[in-house]
Structure formats: structure tokens, C-alpha cells
Amino acid sequence: MTVLxxxxxxxxxxxxxxxxxxxILKDVDLAIYPGxxxxxxxxxxSGKSTTLKTLLGMVTPTTGEVVLDGxxxxxxxxxxxxxxxxxxxxxxxxxxxxxxxxxxLELGAYLRNDKDGIAEDLERIYxxxxxxxxxxxxxxxxxxxxxxxxxAMGRALMSRPRVLLMDEPSMGLAPxxxxxxxELIQQIHKEGVAIFMVEQNANMALSIADRGWVLQTGKVVLxxxxxxxxxxxxxxxxxxxxx
Amino acid sequence: MTATAANTSDAMASAPxxxxxxxxxxxxSANIGxxxxxxxxxxxxxxxxxxxxxxxxxxxxxxxxxxxVLAIPLIGGWIAAREITLEGMTAPIKGARDIVxxxxxxxxxxxxxxxxxxxxxxxxxxxxxxxxSDALLDMYTFGxxxxxxxxxxxxxxxxxxxxxxxxxxxxxxxxxxxSIAVQxxxxxxxxxxxxxDLLGGFGLQAVADVIYARRGxxxxxxxxxxxxxxxxxxxxxxxxxxxLKTQYMELEPERKNxxxxxxxxxxxxxxxxLPIFLGKIVNELLSNVGLFILLALGLNVVIxxxxxxxxxxxxxxxxxxxxxxxxxxxxxxxxxxxxxxxAVFGWLPVLNWFVALPIVVLTAAIVGVLIGTPVIRMRxxxxxxxxxxxxxxxxxxxxxxxxxxxxxxxxxxxxxxxVNLGFAEINGTDPxxxxxxxxxxxxIAIYVSSQLETSRLGRAWMAIREDESVAEAMGINTVTTKxxxxxxxxxxxxxxxxxxxxxxxxxxxxxxxxxxxIIILVVVIVGGMGNIPGVMMxxxxxxGVLGGPSQPGLLQEFSEFKLLIYGALLVxxxxxxxxxxxxxxxxxxxxxxxxxxxxxxxxxDKPGTTKDEVDDAGPAPSAADIDGSxxxxxxxx
Numbered sequence: 001m002t003v004l005x006x007x008x009x010x011x012x013x014x015x016x017x018x019x020x021x022x023x024i025l026k027d028v029d030l031a032i033y034p035g036x037x038x039x040x041x042x043x044x045x046s047g048k049s050t051t052l053k054t055l056l057g058m059v060t061p062t063t064g065e066v067v068l069d070g071x072x073x074x075x076x077x078x079x080x081x082x083x084x085x086x087x088x089x090x091x092x093x094x095x096x097x098x099x100x101x102x103x104x105l106e107l108g109a110y111l112r113n114d115k116d117g118i119a120e121d122l123e124r125i126y127x128x129x130x131x132x133x134x135x136x137x138x139x140x141x142x143x144x145x146x147x148x149x150x151x152a153m154g155r156a157l158m159s160r161p162r163v164l165l166m167d168e169p170s171m172g173l174a175p176x177x178x179x180x181x182x183e184l185i186q187q188i189h190k191e192g193v194a195i196f197m198v199e200q201n202a203n204m205a206l207s208i209a210d211r212g213w214v215l216q217t218g219k220v221v222l223x224x225x226x227x228x229x230x231x232x233x234x235x236x237x238x239x240x241x242x243x
Numbered sequence: 244m245t246a247t248a249a250n251t252s253d254a255m256a257s258a259p260x261x262x263x264x265x266x267x268x269x270x271x272s273a274n275i276g277x278x279x280x281x282x283x284x285x286x287x288x289x290x291x292x293x294x295x296x297x298x299x300x301x302x303x304x305x306x307x308x309x310x311x312v313l314a315i316p317l318i319g320g321w322i323a324a325r326e327i328t329l330e331g332m333t334a335p336i337k338g339a340r341d342i343v344x345x346x347x348x349x350x351x352x353x354x355x356x357x358x359x360x361x362x363x364x365x366x367x368x369x370x371x372x373x374x375x376s377d378a379l380l381d382m383y384t385f386g387x388x389x390x391x392x393x394x395x396x397x398x399x400x401x402x403x404x405x406x407x408x409x410x411x412x413x414x415x416x417x418x419x420x421x422s423i424a425v426q427x428x429x430x431x432x433x434x435x436x437x438x439x440d441l442l443g444g445f446g447l448q449a450v451a452d453v454i455y456a457r458r459g460x461x462x463x464x465x466x467x468x469x470x471x472x473x474x475x476x477x478x479x480x481x482x483x484x485x486x487l488k489t490q491y492m493e494l495e496p497e498r499k500n501x502x503x504x505x506x507x508x509x510x511x512x513x514x515x516x517l518p519i520f521l522g523k524i525v526n527e528l529l530s531n532v533g534l535f536i537l538l539a540l541g542l543n544v545v546i547x548x549x550x551x552x553x554x555x556x557x558x559x560x561x562x563x564x565x566x567x568x569x570x571x572x573x574x575x576x577x578x579x580x581x582x583x584x585x586a587v588f589g590w591l592p593v594l595n596w597f598v599a600l601p602i603v604v605l606t607a608a609i610v611g612v613l614i615g616t617p618v619i620r621m622r623x624x625x626x627x628x629x630x631x632x633x634x635x636x637x638x639x640x641x642x643x644x645x646x647x648x649x650x651x652x653x654x655x656x657x658x659x660x661x662v663n664l665g666f667a668e669i670n671g672t673d674p675x676x677x678x679x680x681x682x683x684x685x686x687i688a689i690y691v692s693s694q695l696e697t698s699r700l701g702r703a704w705m706a707i708r709e710d711e712s713v714a715e716a717m718g719i720n721t722v723t724t725k726x727x728x729x730x731x732x733x734x735x736x737x738x739x740x741x742x743x744x745x746x747x748x749x750x751x752x753x754x755x756x757x758x759x760x761i762i763i764l765v766v767v768i769v770g771g772m773g774n775i776p777g778v779m780m781x782x783x784x785x786x787g788v789l790g791g792p793s794q795p796g797l798l799q800e801f802s803e804f805k806l807l808i809y810g811a812l813l814v815x816x817x818x819x820x821x822x823x824x825x826x827x828x829x830x831x832x833x834x835x836x837x838x839x840x841x842x843x844x845x846x847x848d849k850p851g852t853t854k855d856e857v858d859d860a861g862p863a864p865s866a867a868d869i870d871g872s873x874x875x876x877x878x879x880x
Contacts, residue, residue: 056716082718090716096709107706110699111718159718 007070009034009194010055010086010163015064017050024050025061026218032163032196037189039197039205039226041235042215048198049091051215052165055196056088057081083111085162092172093152097141101132101151104140108158118158125154128187146177153184163194170201182208206230264339272323272347276404279319279348280355283383286311287359290374291804293382298800299460300432307433307800308382316352316400320345320407337411349404353397356383360396364389416481420474427473432461437797440522514682518675526674528787530746531794533681534739535786539766539778540688541735546764547773548701549728550708551619552627554760555634558614559607559733561755563740565641566606568656568750569649570599575656580648596662596745603741604734610637611733612726619725622711634760642752655751662745671746684738692775695731704728759792765809769816771823780824785809 008031017025025047032038042048053059054066057078065072068084087108096104105125109118126133129150135143140151149169156164169185170178178201186208189195199205206212206226214222214235222229229235286292296308324341328334360383368375384392385399410418431438435455442451454465461469491502518526538560545553569575573593577584594602614633621629641650650656661670662680669676695701703724706714715721744750762785770781789805790796801808816823 058712058715077720078715079718079720082716088716090713094710094713096706096713098709099705103702103705107702107714107717107719110703110706155717 008032008067009069010196011065011067012051012054013065013067015054015061015066017047017054017059017061019050024218025054028064028215028218028220030213030220032194034162035189035192035194036210037185037195037197037208038211038213039199039209040213040215041199041202041205041229043200045217046215047218048215049167052088052167052196052198055081055165056086079111082159085160086165087156087159087161087163088165088167089152089156089169091167093148095140095143095148095151095155098139100137101140101143102136104151104155105132105158108155111159117160121158121160125157128184129154145173146180149173149177149181150184153188157188157193161193163196164188166195166197166199168198168200170199170204178204202235203230262335262338262340264343266340267344267347269347272344273351275319275323276348276351276400277355279315279352279400279404280359283312283315283352283356284359286315287379287383288372288374289804289807291807293374293376293378294803295800296382299456299458300429301466302456302458302460302462304463310429312383313399313403316349316403317407319348319352320404321410322407323348323404324408324411341408341411342405343408345408346401346405349400349402349407350397351400352404353400356396356400357393360384360389360393420477423477424470424474428461428466428470431469432466434797435459435461436799437525440524441520444520444522444525515679518678521675523674526678528795528797530674530677530681531791532782532787533678533685534743534746535763535766535791536685536779536782537681537688537739537742538736538763539770539782540685540692540775541732541739542763542767543773543775543778544692544695544704544735545728545732547767547778548696548708549704549725551630551725551728552623553618553630553729553732554627554757554764555614555630555632555637556732556736556763557755557757557760558634558637559611559736560740560743560759561637561641561752562607562610562733563603563737564744564750564754565650565656565740566603566737567596567599567741567744568659570594570602571596571745572656572659574658576647576651576654577649582648584649593660596660596741600741604737607733607737607740608730611730615726615729619722619729631757631760634757638752638755641755653752655749657749659744659748659750661748662742669745671748677742677746681742684742688735688738689775689779691731691735696775700724700727754793756792762786762792762809765813769812769823771825771827774823774825774827777823777825777827784824785812 010030010032012028012030015025015028015030016023028047028051030040030051040048040051050059054061057066057073057076057080061074066074068081068086073081073084096107099107105122106118109121112118131147132150132154135147135151140148143151166185169181173181182204185195185197189208197205197209206229209226212222212224212226212229213220214229222232222235224232292308292312294308295311296306298307299305300307300310324337324344326335360380363375363380363383380389380392383396385395387395413421431454439451439455442448454462454469456462491499494502518529521529538556541559542553542556545551545556569577571594578589579585614630618626618629618633640646641655642653644652646652647654661668667676669680671677703714703719706717706719707721707724711721743754747754766781766785767778768781769785770779771777785791786794786796788797789808790799790802795802796805
């Protein structure tokens with residue numbers, strides 16, 4: 001599908017993560033290339049959220065290297081990584097509920113100083129989500145679920161990410177909205193942003209993704225193209241944790 | 244709750260016709276009556292009734308104590324007859340029913356008090372309850388003995404409850420004028436000391452002598468005249484305020500700014516000129532208010548902006564005061580002792596206040612970083628407890644024998660000179676000068692806070708307050724951002740402390756107790772967290788009117804019950820107006836937008852969801868369509 005840049009944008013090299021004595025991620029290797037759409041599948045407590053947190057620098061791995069654009073960023077704070085192009089759309093959207101939609105979007109561009117660029121990106125987001133523009137001065141918490149999802153994506157895009165991490169984007173959305181949501185993700189992807197999506201909705205996620213990994217109790221058990229994974233007989237078993 | 248619901252549905256069923264006098268929710272009225280009775284007994288037993296009876300309000304008929312006691316059935320009757328009209332329903336017609344509802348509540352309340360009087364007469368529980376006294380019995384029976392007294396209490400409850408209920412029956416306009424007149428008369432009576440002081444300052448002592456009795460209290464005839472004037476003025480200028488407001492709102496933004504600026508200039512000029520005419524009492528009061536405004540603005544940055552619940556904030560006030568005392572007092576203990584400090588720094592001259600101020604501020608900032616660093620890594624309740632601990636640690640350090648050679652222990656530091664301006668010295672003996680000094684620093688604090696609010700840092704604080712993890716994911720360095728809030732708070736508190744030291748002339752550890760932290764916190768919450776005018780209003784109302792932890796307020800009579808009133812006010816505000824007296828403007832605007840959206844929805848036109856706009860939706864029509872079908876937008880979720 002996508003022509004892969006030989007150099008990965010974001011990479012896990014043999015990552016191990018612990019919460020206290022609990023071993024969460026076990027020798028995980030991942031690579032996300034510029035402009036691709038990949039998904040990480042896995043059941044509860046398989047380490048999906050920890051993977052995202054480790055990528056973003058909110059959790060420090062015990063061993064291994066997190067590599068961003070060829071640079072080891074293990075000891076770099078989240079702000080450093082956001083500045084260099086990683087952004088997350090958190091699980092359940094997590095908007096700043098009492099702030100206005102506009103303030104939410106502006107906070108997405110917190111680390112940027114180019115006023116013109118910010119204004120330009122705001123317009124781009126209004127273009128993508130016209131409904132967001134109508135709600136600018138409204139409190140984010142009063143929006144409907146679908147609108148909140150748009151604002152959450154808009155907020156993430158405001159930092160001009162090269163790779164967008166999405167934590168369970170379809171969680172907590174009305175069934176009718178889930179499909180729209182995946183369309184939005186594809187739309188963002190078409191603009192050239194690499195997307196790393198953690199999802200429980202395996203079929204839906206794989207249908208739009210280029211590649212996928214399956215994580216089970218902290219280990220990568222499957223790593224293949226999305227099409228191959230969709231055909232994989234073991235996937236269901238692995239996904240449900242019954243391997 | 245069920246009683247209220249039943250009442251509302253009754254009202255709906257019979258509205259809009261006139262109801263019979265017995266169409267009363269008896270249970271609700273009786274419940275309210277019970278609460279009234281208990282409130283009256285409580286006010287008696289905490290000593291408020293008898294304590295405030297000495298203070299005449301309207302000579303010779305009404306004392307402050309009686310005002311409190313008699314207001315209870317009046318307000319209760321009013322509440323008992325009140326009905327909540329839901330949006331879109333016709334309001335029920337008020338009539339005899341409401342008077343009966345009020346009277347029942349008053350009567351039940353009277354009965355509770357009557358039972359209390361029987362007990363008060365029969366038993367002696369003074370050892371348990373210090374205010375269980377004959378004076379209380381005497382007061383509650385109107386000096387008529389238990390037998391006649393009980394009948395009187397029942398009758399008074401009944402009548403006042405009925406009057407309270409009858410307030411609803413009076414048509415809206417006379418009711419408003421009456422309430423304004425009553426408010427003015429009570430204000431004139433309660434604020435006697437201040438008005439006396441004010442009139443004296445303007446050379447109108449003679450007027451004060453005419454309206455107030457020699458032994459205190461408003462005289463009846465002048466009271467009636469004041470009420471009449473207030474009602475007349477209210478009648479004459481009815482609606483003018485709202486008219487001006489709409490006129491202002493309709494101005495063009497530029498013109499609006501201009502008008503606001505003019506208003507600000509007028510207020511500044513008033514702030515400069517007015518104190519010249521004010522007497523010592525009011526100026527003293529204003530300078531105390533100013534000191535607390537400084538503290539509250541500082542805490543507002545920490546808690547209102549960055550969302551860090553600091554309940555040991557007094558520590559920075561203490562550091563500011565002590566540091567100023569340490570540097571400027573010729574009798575500072577460290578100069579006298581033969582420790583290392585005096586050996587190394589003994590040659591240092593006693594500093595001028597202005598020279599010492601930068602050092603004081605720097606010290607406070609350093610202490611802010613030292614306390615802040617471990618604290619801000621915590622969240623929520625843990626953080627609050629730890630700040631509480633640090634606040635106490637600082638106070639105990641100043642109190643300790645260990646540091647007594649430096650800071651004087653329990654004796655504190657004395658002989659702190661005032662602020663030397665070269666031509667004059669500002670100290671506590673001239674409250675007017677202190678007020679001007681405080682006002683300058685308050686102006687600085689307002690400027691700094693408002694600049695910070697709109698800055699990048701301000702936005703980062705806002706994000707952290709709302710959701711710290713997400714703020715971090717947005718790339719905000721939460722540790723340094725929160726630390727900055729702590730330091731800004733510490734610096735503003737140290738300003739206040741520095742002025743406090745020069746004003747009072749001596750500092751002691753017990754001026755910096757936990758209670759001070761709590762009172763500053765209450766000022767911020769009651770005023771309107773996160774909003775500068777709100778916080779200032781909070782300081783004016785609480786510190787100015789009720790008084791600070793050890794500073795008297797306008798209502799000096801209440802000083803004994805200050806904390807009780809603080810508590811009651813805090814509970815009331817949390818229930819009825821949790822956003823504070825003057826809430827955060829942005830939040831208010833957003834609240835109104837929700838209301839506007841809901842109104843529009845009720846009317847049937849849903850903004851932004853009309854067919855045309857959905858068609859205009861552009862590149863993501865599917866998303867817009869789905870949301871259009873969900874409809875309400877603002878009104879859902």
C-alpha cells in the first residue's frame with residue numbers, strides 16, 4: 001500500500017517495562033514508518049496503553065531503547081517528544097471539559113510559537129470538521145460524543161504531528177459514530193500523518209490499517225500486514241488470550 | 244424531597260386558578276418549622292442571641308440579637324410559602340394558602356422553641372452548655388416569665404411566619420421597594436460605626452448625632468426617613484441600572500473599552516481620594532483588606548489557576564514577615580546572639596524596608612521552590628495534606644527553641660521599623676499611609692495576575708488544572724509549570740508579609756496559624772476561584788465586613804462568632820453558588836451560552852443543525868450528518 005521509507009520514524013528496540021515488580025512489556029520491538037497506518041491489537045491488560053505511554057515518555061522503560069527519528073529518547077521528557085512530532089489522542093478523548101473548544105485546540109499547539117502556522121492549522125481543522133467551528137466558544141464538555149472526538153483529533157493535529165498515537169479511538173462512541181470515526185482517521189492518514197492506533201475493535205482497525213501487531217501479556221505474538229492478519233486463523237485465539 | 248415534589252405537582256394540578264387556604268403541603272411546612280425551631284435554639288445556645296442583644300439596632304425596640312432570632316420565622320415563613328415554578332409553567336397565583344403555609348411553619352418553629360424554654364426553665368445544664376442561662380430564658384420569653392413567654396413565642400412564631408408567607412402575596416413592585424427599604428434601614432443600623440466614621444470624615448458629625456442614639460442604635464424616626472428615601476430612590480430609578488447595562492452592552496467594542504477604561508480611572512481616583520476623608524477605623528480596615536487581597540490573589544494563582552490545593556499557604560506569608568523583620572529590626576535576635584550569623588553578618592547595617600524587599604521576595608521564591616518541589620509531584624488529597632504539613636513546619640520552625648537565637652522563638656521579633664520614605668515613615672499608627680502602600684502592591688499583584696492569566700503560562704496552568712495527564716501529553720512540562728505557580732504565589736504572599744511586618748511592628752509565630760491559611764482559602768472560594776475581581780470581592784466581604792483571623796471587621800459585634808459565620812457562609816455558598824460571588828467571566832459566558840442553546844432548543848430552532856448548514860459541511864459530510872441526526876448538540880451529554 002504505502003511505499004515504506006527505509007528509516008523508521010518511531011521505534012522500540014527490545015523494550016522492557018516494569019510497574020514496580022510487575023513486568024509489563026517483554027522484549028517488545030516495534031517500528032512505525034513515516035506516513036503509514038498501523039494498529040496494535042490486544043486484550044485487556046496486554047500492555048497496549050503502557051506501549052503508548054512508553055512511546056510518549058510518560059513511562060520509562062527499564063531496558064531497551066525508544067528511538068525517535070534515529071535519536072534515542074529514553075531520557076527525554078514528553079514535551080521534547082511532542083515537539084518532535086509525536087502526539088496522542090487519549091482514550092475517551094479526555095478533552096479539557098470546562099474550557100472552550102477554541103481553548104482546547106489552542107492547547108494542542110502549546111509548544112508552537114509560529115502564530116501564522118497556528119492560525120493556518122486552525123483553518124485546516126475547521127475545514128476538516130466544520131461542526132467544530134460552529135462550537136468554538138462552547139464548553140468542550142457539553143459537546144456530543146462525535147463532536148468531542150473531532151475536537152480531540154483537532155487538538156492533536158494542532159501540534160503538527162508526524163505520528164499520531166490513538167488510544168482506543170472507538171471506545172465509548174455510539175455504534176453509528178464508530179464508522180465515521182474510522183473515516184476521520186483515514187482522512188487524517190491521507191494528509192500524510194503516520195497513525196499508530198491501539199484498538200479493541202480488531203476487524204474495523206485492520207480494515208483500514210497497513211500493518212498490525214498483536215500484543216498478548218506484554219509480548220508481541222503476531223506481526224504482519226493487515227490483510228494477512230485479517231486472514232490469520234490464530235488471530236482470534238491470540239486476541240482473546242487463549243493461545 | 245418527596246414533600247417538595249408532591250407540592251410542585253399539586254401546584255401544577257391546580258394552577259392557574261386561586262387555591263383554597265387549606266391547599267397547603269402540611270408536611271413540608273411542618274418540616275421547615277422544625278428546622279426554624281432548631282435554628283433558633285442553636286443560635287441561643289451558641290450565645291449569639293444573648294451576646295448580640297447588647298447591641299441596639301433600632302433604639303429602643305430592636306437589638307441585633309432579636310433581629311437574628313426574629314428573622315428566623317420570617318425567612319422560614321417565606322421559604323415555606325415559596326414554590327418553584329418550572330420553565331414553561333404558569334406560576335401559581337399566590338393567596339391565603341401561602342399565608343397559612345408560612346403561619347404553620349412559624350407555629351411549629353415556635354412550638355419547638357417553647358419546648359426548649361420548658362427544658363431551659365426546668366433543668367440546669369450550664370456546665371455542659373455555657374450559654375444555658377437565665378439570660379437566654381429571659382430573652383426568648385421576652386422577659387415575661389415561662390408561662391406567658393411560651394404563649395408569646397407561639398404567637399410571635401405564628402404571626403411572623405404568616406408575614407413571611409404574606410410577602411409572596413404582595414405584588415412584585417411594592418415588595419421590591421419594601422425589601423430595599425428594609426435592607427437600607429438594617430444596613431444603616433448595622434454599619435453604625437462606619438457611617439459615623441464616614442460622616443465625621445466629611446464634617447457631618449451633626450447628621451450622625453441626629454440619626455443615631457447616644458448609646459448606639461438608629462433612632463426610629465430617622466430610620467423611617469431612611470427607609471422612605473431608599474424606597475423613593477428605588478422607585479424613581481427603577482430599571483435605570485438594567486437600561487445602562489444594555490446601553491453598555493450595545494456599544495461597539497472600541498467604545499466599550501473606552502468606557503471601561505474611564506470607569507477604571509474613576510475607581511482609581513476614588514481609591515486615592517476617598518481615604519483622605521475616611522477615619523482611622525475604615526482606613527485600618529481597608530489596609531487589612533488589602534493585605535488579604537494580596538494573599539488571596541497569590542493563592543488564587545496557585546489554586547484557582549493551576550489547581551494546586553495549597554492549605555499551608557500561610558507559610559509564605561510567614562516567611563515574608565519574618566524575613567522583613569529579620570533584616571530591618573535593630574533588635575532582631577540574631578544580632579544580639581553570639582551565633583555564627585551575627586559573627587558573619589553582624590557588620591550588616593539594619594536595612595531600609597525597600598532595600599530589604601528584594602531579599603525578602605527572593606527568599607520567599609526560594610522557599611517556594613523548596614516546598615514546591617516535593618509537593619507538586621503529588622496530586623489531589625495527598626498534595627493538600629503535605630502542604631498543610633509544610634505550613635505547620637514553617638510555623639513550628641519559627642516557634643522552635645532551636646531557631647530562637649535567630650528568630651526569637653515564641654517572643655518573635657519586635658521593634659520592626661515602618662517603611663521609611665525619607666520624608667516620612669509608614670507604620671501602623673497611620674492606617675491611611677499603610678493603605679496607600681498596600682494599594683500600590685495590590686495594583687502590582689492585579690497587573691501581574693491578569694498578565695499571567697492570558698499568557699502561555701496561564702494557559703498551561705489552565706490545562707493542568709483541568710487534566711494533568713492530558714496536559715502532559717500536550718507537551719506541557721507539568722513540573723516546572725506547577726512550580727512556577729507556587730513561586731508566584733509565594734512572592735505575592737511575601738509582599739503581604741513584608742507590609743504586615745512593617746505595619747504591626749512585631750511578628751510572632753502565632754500570627755501564622757493554620758487558621759490564616761484556611762481563611763485565605765475561604766476568601767478565594769467564596770469570592771470566585773480563578774477570577775481576580777471575585778477574589779477581591781471575597782476579601783472585601785469576609786475580611787472587610789466580618790474581619791480577618793485577628794483583625795476586626797466592620798461588624799465588630801460578630802468577632803466572637805466570626806468562624807461560625809465563615810462556616811455557615813461557606814456551606815451556603817457551596818450549596819447555592821459554588822462558583823463564588825463573582826465567578827470566572829469566561830466560565831460564566833460559557834454557562835450563558837449553554838442556557839442560550841437550551842432556550843433555542845426549547846423554541847425548536849437548533850442552532851447549527853439546520854439542513855442548510857449540514858449541507859455546507861464540506862469534506863466530512865458523514866460526520867456532520869450523523870451529528871445532525873443526534874440533534875441537540877449542546878443540550879446532550
